[in-house]
Amino acid sequence: MARIDQHVHVEWRGNTCRVKWWSGEYLPNGRKRYESKGGFTDEDEAYRHGQDKLYEIRHGIHVSNRDKSTLMSDWLDDWLSAMNYAYSTEVAYRSRVEAHIRPYFGRMAIGDVDTLAYRLFKKHIQETVGPATAKNVLSTLGMILDDAVPRLIKVSPVERVKRRGKFEKRPKERKRDVPEETVEVLARNAKVLLGEPGYVLIWTMAMTGMRPGELFGLTREYCYPNWPATDPRPDPAEGDRYAEDLERYGKGAGLLPAIRVERQAQRTQRVKGAEFFPPKYGSQRTLVIPPFLADMLESMLASHSSPWVFPTYRGRCHAAGDFNSTYWYKITGGADERPAGDGVRIPRPAIPPVPEFRGKRMYLLRHSHKAWLDEALEHSRFAIEARMGHEMGGVEGIYSSVTVPMERAIMKTLQQRWEGLQERLAKTDDS
Structure with a gap:
């Protein structure tokens, strides 16, 4: 038995049900483009999920499955091509992307770069390069992920305030009086x-x-x-x-x-x-x-x-x-x-x-x-x-x-x- 209204469809397939909702877009042939999610065992829960997605679409905070599946490599290409900084700054950003960020994330979808994935990259880069380089690379990655909001991801996975782990005092360059x-x-x-x-x-x-x-x-x-x-x-x-x-x-x-x-x-x-x-x-x-x-x-x-x-x-x-x-x-x-x-x-x-x-x-x-x-x-x-x-x-x-x-x-x-x-x-x- 299927539960259907104008924009949300719930249908059972075996022991689980799937919800489909209209994305607000149309296919090239003029038909509505739908998104879906399966694996529900409760029909009401599936229906509420579809309604939540419609709410996000109406308020401009929805990220489609298609956008979430954008490859990090493709997003990096778009981000680099849109840079508008001083020449030396653009050279530095491009170098960090090509030397560290792109090789690590490879073919990963941007929707899969969650907080844990970011922490793993942070740990990797801090163990791979010096502290100054690691700081610059993480800063660049933070900008890249921030700019993906809200079109490709809802929120950036970058943790702006350290909440867990041991306290580490930031190193500061020692300065001496210069006579x-x-x-x-x-x-x-x-x-x-x-x-x-x-x-x-x-x-x-x-x-x-x-x-x-x-x-x-x-x-x-x-x-x-x-x-x-x-x-x-x-x-x-x-x-x-x-x-x-x-x-x-x-x-x-x-x-x-x-x-x-x-x-x-x-x-x-x-x-x-x-x-x-x-x-x-x-x-x-x-x-x-x-x-x-x-x-x-x-x-x-x-x-x-x-x-x-x-x-x-x-x-x-x-x-x-x-x-x-x-x-x-x-x-x-x-x-x-x-x-x-x-x-x-x-x-x-x-x-x-x-x-x-x-x-x-x-x-x-x-x-x-x-x-x-x-x-x-x-x-x-x-x-x-x-x-x-x-x-x-x-x-x-x-x-x-x-x-x-x-x-x-x-x-x-x-x-x-x-x-x-x-x-x-x-x-x-x-x-």
Whole structure:
């Protein structure tokens, strides 16, 4: 005996019954498309199940059996093709998917990726790769599964709050105070490898907090003493800012020496060499620099003809190569002397290691810059965060602005640090 209404059908097959319900869709031949579930031993229970499915369909929360059976591999293809991020971010996501996520889930249906399946993958990836990589892979998988809701799955199986298992404190990168003496050793090591641009590169990062890609992508027209007179002014809507920059920054009496962060350079597969992108989080900004660094930059730019402010020996962009492997690991870890002869094209003296930075990222120079400004206890928090390229929320972020006195105070603090270093070095030399 079958129980039938307009959209739900219950029928017995042997000792169990099956419920069918209209999915709200039509087949190509115009007939209604039905979904079904069998195995019920109670007709009322089966009927209620069909009614529940109709409720979900009416309220837009239903996931069809066909959608739940979508293969993870197919969904990964769709998700990757719809990405709209910065180039480097898309490369990172694609790498995690192809190296870890797709091989693991293979031909599994997305509807079968429940909480237990997610936990098993989490355990697998944490046992397979390092903690930083595992964290990034799980973050990417979380976005992939979140985006499958509600079309392919009702809810994401990703557990946002740990509810079970032993407590594990998140590892945090250990940071040490970075005195000016340490930066000076790094700068001298960089000078051995890259000449004067290497020395100025290190001090520019320490005194501005610029990100590596922003430093590598810095070209003459955005650097003191040329900027802002040489600003390309590509955006007509920024006309007021361009005019104000000429009144506030530059070389001359009453003007503030500054660098304009307008873009970053990254290595890509689309072009040979480096390609320009907006800075991270769209953090275009103007960075005033202390007088000693302004003099360094002016002298260094007069010494070479490359369009890049900090070029390689061949005048190219550092972002086109692997700066860490080629230079940074030697700058921090030291290197043996390379005397002339035996095919050595560029001889060099031994490079001493810098224990405080051995195995550390170049990015920590950016962190130390903020710490130096924080230590002064006199600078506007808004001015510091704006200098770092960070957006501040709340009332402070809405109403605050960076004023000339704030910028002059920052310049003074940084200049004093340099002058204090020179006094200590002079005493050391005298002794």
